[in-house]
Amino acid sequence: MSTKYATYETAWCPGCGNFAILDALKDTLNKLNLSPHQVLVVGGIGQAAKLPQYINTNGFEGLHGRALPVAIAAKIANHNLKVIVNTGDGDSYGEGGNHFIHNIRRNVDITHFVHDNQIYGLTKGQSSPTSGLGHVTDFTPNGVFNKPLNPLTMALSLGAGFVARAFSGEKDHLVEIMQEAINYKGYAIVDILQPCVSFNKVNTFAWYKDRVYKLKDHDYKDKVKAFEVANIWDEEIPIGIIYKEEMPSYTDNFGFLKEKPLIEQDTSKETVKKLIEDFI
Amino acid sequence: MSTKYATYETAWCPGCGNFAILDALKDTLNKLNLSPHQVLVVGGIGQAAKLPQYINTNGFEGLHGRALPVAIAAKIANHNLKVIVNTGDGDSYGEGGNHFIHNIRRNVDITHFVHDNQIYGLTKGQSSPTSGLGHVTDFTPNGVFNKPLNPLTMALSLGAGFVARAFSGEKDHLVEIMQEAINYKGYAIVDILQPCVSFNKVNTFAWYKDRVYKLKDHDYKDKVKAFEVANIWDEEIPIGIIYKEEMPSYTDNFGFLKEKPLIEQDTSKETVKKLIEDFI
């Protein structure tokens, strides 16, 4: 790996799945021939969300749950930037659930990598929206009662155009998917299974390793099939691109953004003058 | 209709679909033989959310988007109350989207009637999450760009146990569905199509009337079929119970709630004493 994206000391636990995701992201950006200043990595708050700190690109570490609104607006403001969100499952689906719903609908051309360790890591082991039924944590002594949220079927049902699952333990495959996701013109979500060695004693590296298999001969243009595949869990877990469909993305709706990014367009004094004079 | 639930002057526009929903609710409560003091109707803020003001039951009109958390907690605190949420599409799916997601997962035994006029009524005509693609409003002069949110497929993908659609213009049918929804043990959502005569010039009474048809011979236990039916829109719109499945509801998870409601159970002084002494 080139050092263009630099290497920093992290605050992650040894053995954490986040390392592989960070490495994969750096590889991906290299493969895509992107320079650090062309990329903006946005995180919320959490272990995963610390990623912007550990890569030499533009970074924005905002509020817990609020990575998406920051990211899509940054993209809208300067669509020459490659905008990538790296953040946790709690951040994306818990605190940030409403932004998840509505940014699927908005379809801004950003990429959303969810480090899905099925747990709240940074706050030390509460169940997350994706924790399995019955998952015992210090905070759910009788196991989780709430039905786990399936981000993939949810995204599909909201009309997402790029839906994928990956596993931090399959790095090459992850890099492939990351490339496809970043290249996709629109909102792309990749739910990345990521072992948390400190707090998730159920969904361990081995647990995932035993279950994941790479999708083969899957027709990712078929929505019904996509739902089917997205629903597979527990005994077997498919990884790969589950659904992909080309569609207009947010900025396509604005003619004037075709010339150049918003940031490079000024509202002319003449226009303002005219608008003022409308009130005469 | 008995006057047990009283009649009040409303602030709704003449011709608004909300009147029929209010009437249907009163009929339903009468049919279910519920007394006013046994029922709690919760709303957020909006035209629909004013409903608690217009019915003689216990009422809670809270914050915009926040009806669900209030309602589920009230139910948990005193599960002898029948707790019913009546509120708008903007309230439920826009501002309140995150609570929608997570209360499906939580499955508390409440009923959620969404007055879905596909518009923000009270604030005078902005598009709502369910407004159709291309819908022109004063706030979307070039039409809505965002893909409309389908609350039914979303609820299904999150594992909801009771999912239905109804139309304010089919009152008897609405009353039937309301009864079923209220009787269902768990979280029940009914998306009620409701013409807004003042601001929604697209999805008018006639528009709905032309399209809705009552589901017949639909197997509401079949989830795949349910997804299919829930996706039907535009040319034809099915109304009825789309999916229903018995499952444990929230309070079933707590043995001590089987005896009597939370509000009637005190933490004994002995228990507290013991817990304190654990720190000795």
Place this chain on the structure above:
Amino acid sequence: MEYNVLIGGEAGQGMKTLTSVFSQMIHKRGFYLFTLADYMSRVRGGHNFFQLRFSDDKLYSHCEKLDVIIALNQETCDLHLGRLKEDGVVLADTNVKSNDSRLVTIKAKELATEVGNVRTMSTVLLGALLKLFGLDEEYLEEIFSHKFNEKITNQNLESYQRGQSLVEQKFKTSKGNKAERLLINGNQAIALGALAANMKFYSAYPMTPATSIMSYLVTKAEEAKIIVEQAEDEIAAINMAIGAASVGVRAMTGTSGGGFSLMVEGLGLAGIAEIPLVIALVQRPGPATGLPTRTEQADLKFAINASQGEFGRIVISLNSPEDAFYQTTRAFNLAEKYQLPVILLSDQYLADATQTVNLFDLDKVAIERSIEDEPSSDYKRYALSETGISPRALPGYHSGVVINHDSDEHDEEGNITESAQVRNDMVNKRAMKFSLAKNDIQEPKVLGIENPQILLLGWGSTYSQLKDAVELLNENERRYGALVFGDIWPLPTKKFLDSYKTSEKIINVEQNSTAQLASLIKETTGKDIDLNILRYDGRPLSADEIIEKVLEVE
């Protein structure tokens, strides 16, 4: 010459059209207009009214006494008759009844039906109304044809003529003094200010009375090449604005108290990450949902203290549409100069009060971007500096330079830190630039006599009523003055302390129940106010009311 007309009825009775056509005719003739909007939180029905005060001199506020009432229903007549002057007129359809001899009824509905469009009933009344003031149809066709198609325009013109024929002129009017002036309300002025400041991104969630900023902007979005995004909630709205601002466009959000509550965490993010952000907070009465369509000034201390931790913010309260326009442009400059959030505090009264103001002068508007165009390769987003301000470069434009923003306490490069030393440095840095910002803070506006015997205080939109009140008070005895704060946080105290020394009595005027400005003054200067004139029923204070209370205590 000065008159005051009330047009009242249920929502949905054509009152809005009537008001807007009448307003434009008055305005275009060269009169000055001040419109008060009083409406309920509903779409149809209820009791709503507009008060249109006009004159050949500049007007600053509404007033209570009425010359004409247009009663679209019985309720309007009953509710407002008490405020009608002795020689006033109530103009209404024949279905309105009263023993009062000032009631003049006309067959408006019948005539409108004859014309073929019962909805032109209000235009019959308009015809009569204009006739009362001896005004003809100048501008009428232009205005109607702008609003309606030919058929409806003609029906309206016909109904207007019928109305004119039914009454006689009663009030004398001057010729008017035509000039290029604007007929505009507070929210529109904010929106124009934002456009003049080259704002490119506005994200908001609808909330009365802030919504009309968005509704204006969105209709001009293509023309102005800006993005207006309706967010899923206010949390998204502020975080979007922050995201857009973080890469370098000027960005803004607007809301009322409830939405601002949800933005509080984002406000702190802008504080610590040093993102320039402008927020319009258009107040309405709280707590919580409160009185959604009415006015209050009760979010002042909330705006000043909102969000965990400590960071500088500038709060500018808006005094008038002109002020709203220029201060909005200034807010963007300040936000970028000091890299912090600037809150524009307005309220429903100012937001909805359409009035005649002088043409906004773009030559008075400077756009000062404060952006580092050539960052060196060791550029640091949060570099410590003597002023506390770090040069701000934008991401994406400089090969080899990356920009990091962070909501954690961070080092100069924007990386999270746990160092006590770095923490102290950064807190001090942010405090320092805020301290510096105080130099840019503007002292309150002076009304009436400088350092007067009786000093009135106010902030924000009560400028309107204080302006009129002080003028009238001074007509008897020239010993009144007022200081009206625009910039309100950090609170400028120089003029206040000067006047404090010389004035005999200090009277503070606010639209709230706890006298928040008074407590801010006490907190900052230790000085007490002698008397508070407070109103908190959601209705605006009037100049008359202020005068009455002032004279009462003297």
Place this chain on the structure above:
Amino acid sequence: MEYNVLIGGEAGQGMKTLTSVFSQMIHKRGFYLFTLADYMSRVRGGHNFFQLRFSDDKLYSHCEKLDVIIALNQETCDLHLGRLKEDGVVLADTNVKSNDSRLVTIKAKELATEVGNVRTMSTVLLGALLKLFGLDEEYLEEIFSHKFNEKITNQNLESYQRGQSLVEQKFKTSKGNKAERLLINGNQAIALGALAANMKFYSAYPMTPATSIMSYLVTKAEEAKIIVEQAEDEIAAINMAIGAASVGVRAMTGTSGGGFSLMVEGLGLAGIAEIPLVIALVQRPGPATGLPTRTEQADLKFAINASQGEFGRIVISLNSPEDAFYQTTRAFNLAEKYQLPVILLSDQYLADATQTVNLFDLDKVAIERSIEDEPSSDYKRYALSETGISPRALPGYHSGVVINHDSDEHDEEGNITESAQVRNDMVNKRAMKFSLAKNDIQEPKVLGIENPQILLLGWGSTYSQLKDAVELLNENERRYGALVFGDIWPLPTKKFLDSYKTSEKIINVEQNSTAQLASLIKETTGKDIDLNILRYDGRPLSADEIIEKVLEVE
């Protein structure tokens, strides 16, 4: 007898177990303990430490000077050696190096490996540590077997023995004074207080440093028959608590500043709908994410002014674990008596400082529900009354009676209103009951001399350090006193004003950068403070530091 031990290393090195076992052994022997927790926002690695101060007298705060350092890594030794007393000891594994003669290394890792469990390395050090103080294995087996299975317990006991054999006693200890006392931290005390108050519903979203309230409650939920719900976000958390409280159970939520920001709108809902609600706000340094695991007192003015509109709230800052327990029970009574939100202000220092306190006395806890059990058939939820308090009946229990809560301005029955008169009545009613609540407000606690020459001020958790500081200052010359506010909004001013008259100098001590208490005092009394001692790097002030600064300026 008084000693101070620091145990430091990376997260994940067994420091927590070592600290907790040592603490319990000290505590059970009848010594008083005060533990300071200093940790980073990460799960593994970083530098973290605990400081364990113990004595045979009651302790109130931590102190800087160290008798023993247990260095689980080199960094610990390097960072803290400067604070070691001359006759102190650094105890470490042989991999730690230093020229300092006070370093005593033992083959902890090697021995632990020999025992068959390298993770018992910290227990070898524990053995040595206890030996330094001449303490034997009393309680050890009990404590270990409570934590571990038999095999691991035995390994630990073996490692302990090895550790004991490696060093000689160096510090004299007394016998201890065994009694039924609690070893508890601030958050646990809040949780117990809530249980003692018969709280039935706790909803929260995890946020450091408030999370441990929830984590304690959830493990006792079945036993106490309460519901503890992890919400999807803080907005849900507060609205759930409000929903539960609205039907009559005592309900509470807890969070830190970021989460509180999201609760601000809900706070106003509780205000206008008059729902009794208790909120624990456990502060950490901001703005925004700030320093998540550290301490600060910078949310005071935010808590007092949060939310749009005006309504009464009571803010109680917590001084110590005992205070936390009793004030939490009181908070529920006040919330119900006045039907308003009560905010308990704590901070990371108090939340995490495990210490020895007297047994909580349930006989001192009264549960006053203030509920109307027999509402008449014309019951009105918001009935106007002389006190401003409307009798509160619960829904579901009275046939013919329904209860309406409303976030809009409402009439006595809880129905939305637009009436100016009703609005005034309701604002006045809420103001009246809040005014009445002032009678229940407690004056600050007095430390040292009442009405002293040198008056120190503080609030919340700085009680700890002020208690020690004043005591030590008075040892030289008895002229120091302190007022430490518990109840802080509405601010009680009587004792302050009394002392103000007599004291020569007033010194305000806070853990923030803008002296918020000082500004509150100025706002309320107009009085200035002579000097502020402020710390805002996220680390707690110590008594020594306060003393030093006090003496500096005298």
